[in-house]
Amino acid sequence: MKILLIQPPVRDFYRTAIRTQPIGLAYLASSLQLAGYEVEILDCQTKKKRGIPIPPELSYLRDLYPFNDQSPFKLYTGYYHFGMDWDEIRQRVMDSQADIFGISSSFTPYHGEALEIAKLIKGWDGRKITIMGGAHPSCDPEGVLKSPFVDYVIMGEGEMRLPVLLEEIAKKRIKGIEKMDGVGYRENGSVKINPLKTFIQDLDSLPRPARELLGQDQYRIRRKRSTMIITSRGCPHGCAYCSSHLVMGSSFRKRSPEAVLEEMVDCYKRHGITAFDVEDDNFTFDQARTKRLMELIIDTFGEGFLKLYAMNGISFASLNSEILKLMKRAGFHSIGLSYVSTDISFKERMGRPSSTVDFDLLFREAEEIGFQVTAYAIFGIPGQTINEMVDTLVYLMGKRVLIGPSIYYPVPGTLLFEKCKTDNILPPHATQWRSSAIPIETTEFNRLDLVTILRLARLINFIKGKMDSEELEEGVSWKELRQIVKEKKYSSDSSVWMELVLHVLEERSFFSLRKNSDGEPSLVKEVTSRAVMDRLFENAWGKPIMK
Numbered sequence: 001m002k003i004l005l006i007q008p009p010v011r012d013f014y015r016t017a018i019r020t021q022p023i024g025l026a027y028l029a030s031s032l033q034l035a036g037y038e039v040e041i042l043d044c045q046t047k048k049k050r051g052i053p054i055p056p057e058l059s060y061l062r063d064l065y066p067f068n069d070q071s072p073f074k075l076y077t078g079y080y081h082f083g084m085d086w087d088e089i090r091q092r093v094m095d096s097q098a099d100i101f102g103i104s105s106s107f108t109p110y111h112g113e114a115l116e117i118a119k120l121i122k123g124w125d126g127r128k129i130t131i132m133g134g135a136h137p138s139c140d141p142e143g144v145l146k147s148p149f150v151d152y153v154i155m156g157e158g159e160m161r162l163p164v165l166l167e168e169i170a171k172k173r174i175k176g177i178e179k180m181d182g183v184g185y186r187e188n189g190s191v192k193i194n195p196l197k198t199f200i201q202d203l204d205s206l207p208r209p210a211r212e213l214l215g216q217d218q219y220r221i222r223r224k225r226s227t228m229i230i231t232s233r234g235c236p237h238g239c240a241y242c243s244s245h246l247v248m249g250s251s252f253r254k255r256s257p258e259a260v261l262e263e264m265v266d267c268y269k270r271h272g273i274t275a276f277d278v279e280d281d282n283f284t285f286d287q288a289r290t291k292r293l294m295e296l297i298i299d300t301f302g303e304g305f306l307k308l309y310a311m312n313g314i315s316f317a318s319l320n321s322e323i324l325k326l327m328k329r330a331g332f333h334s335i336g337l338s339y340v341s342t343d344i345s346f347k348e349r350m351g352r353p354s355s356t357v358d359f360d361l362l363f364r365e366a367e368e369i370g371f372q373v374t375a376y377a378i379f380g381i382p383g384q385t386i387n388e389m390v391d392t393l394v395y396l397m398g399k400r401v402l403i404g405p406s407i408y409y410p411v412p413g414t415l416l417f418e419k420c421k422t423d424n425i426l427p428p429h430a431t432q433w434r435s436s437a438i439p440i441e442t443t444e445f446n447r448l449d450l451v452t453i454l455r456l457a458r459l460i461n462f463i464k465g466k467m468d469s470e471e472l473e474e475g476v477s478w479k480e481l482r483q484i485v486k487e488k489k490y491s492s493d494s495s496v497w498m499e500l501v502l503h504v505l506e507e508r509s510f511f512s513l514r515k516n517s518d519g520e521p522s523l524v525k526e527v528t529s530r531a532v533m534d535r536l537f538e539n540a541w542g543k544p545i546m547k
Helices: 023-034 056-061 086-096 108-124 135-139 162-170 174-178 244-248 257-271 287-301 321-330 344-349 359-369 386-397 415-422 447-468 478-488 496-507 530-540
Strands: 002-007 010-012 038-043 049-051 080-082 100-104 129-133 152-154 183-187 190-194 224-229 275-278 307-309 334-340 372-379 402-407 511-515 521-525
Touching: 002 023, 002 086, 010 108, 023 038, 023 100, 023 162, 023 224, 038 086, 086 108, 100 108, 100 162, 108 129, 108 135, 129 135, 129 162, 135 244, 152 162, 162 174, 174 183, 174 190, 224 257, 257 287, 287 321, 321 359, 334 359, 359 372, 372 386, 372 447, 386 402, 386 447, 386 530, 402 447, 447 496, 447 530, 478 496, 496 511, 496 521
Parallel strands: 002 038, 002 100, 100 129, 129 152, 224 275, 275 307, 334 372, 372 402
Antiparallel strands: 010 080, 049 080, 152 183, 183 190, 511 521
């Protein structure tokens, strides 16, 4: 029996290409190989991209995202199909001669792409079996099985379930499937869901991901061969907006530092991989384990030989100076910290873990150690106000950090998703439940407010970049910046960015940079939230940036 595991293409305004490696499918593949199955992985998220029309349900974004903007504060340049086109995927499916197809559906707004894969498989040969897993089926298994193109659903961790399910399917033992937890299926036309109950406790017992089935040269970070690595699973925090516990459980389970190091050494020797992205939800939750792993990496590879990343972010709650110093020596040069908001009571309502470390102190220590820090803040959560969101922006404006603005999106199975439904603010189409679609509006804020906050974050990061390059003096305020760019407007030192900044500061509105009918660049005023701009400049007009 041959299995083809598929990562579908995606359709969106953007894609973070360095985070698309289907490490979950590689884990599944190794478990299936251990059970004696022939396995291939079809990663449809290649480097290809082509522009496609914005779907009707996202048409409200046209006025918010001017695609032909060439300014440094632009947001998105188009709506795209990222990866293989459907005809190529169909041909690859047919050429595989697989008997069973495992399809990953990792994000609810992209579930349509996963269903399209299942549809073309069934259109080619209705006898083929399709199994779907990932975050979305774990959150809404019954909804997934409403599609006639999906035969089975796996919830939670698939490494222990998929081989057993395949054995029961091969022997046509419905009674065996009935005894499994974390699976969905049909019996006599009715959808049956066996709730998820168990999780893998001994992570060291899992075989290493079958990276040989992935095109290694496709995954690079700064030209270095890279891979994702998972050192722990499970999240005990239970944040109201996060669904990670639905897939990986609420108990923190960890791999031994020695096992993680062995995998890294194997990746280096077999594939020449020197860049690793730790994809844990709680990499530093067990501080002693984190320290031990960093020490092993330093002892084995030397200081700074590996390039280490944690693009999924790291919680403030489990960091301290000692861990930061070891991380820097082991190969971390940048770090993303999940700051969320300045409002302590709001973070408590969201179930965020408390921290024994002062945020300002941690920022200073990270700076002194030499990290490039990105502080991630979430905007657009029900219950937030414009004042709170702008105050968070102003606080981060003064720190030596890049601002990573994240627009909240509702995830099925979470407390906030249910609140959005109850409050009747949940958009009707699942394709709208993504950050780039700015899904939620409340009586406190609208989409224009959130787009303006996104633009301001880009503007602040841009100004900080000019300070880093010494084009601007560190610590100038908006008031001082206005005078600087105004004086240079008619000088030989004038740049287009200065004119754009001056418009923001004088008119409290963003302008795009577009080509007119003659092909010449021109400035066009864009819709901007006056409420957001007024709050920012009333509270921060004289406050220094990055000081």
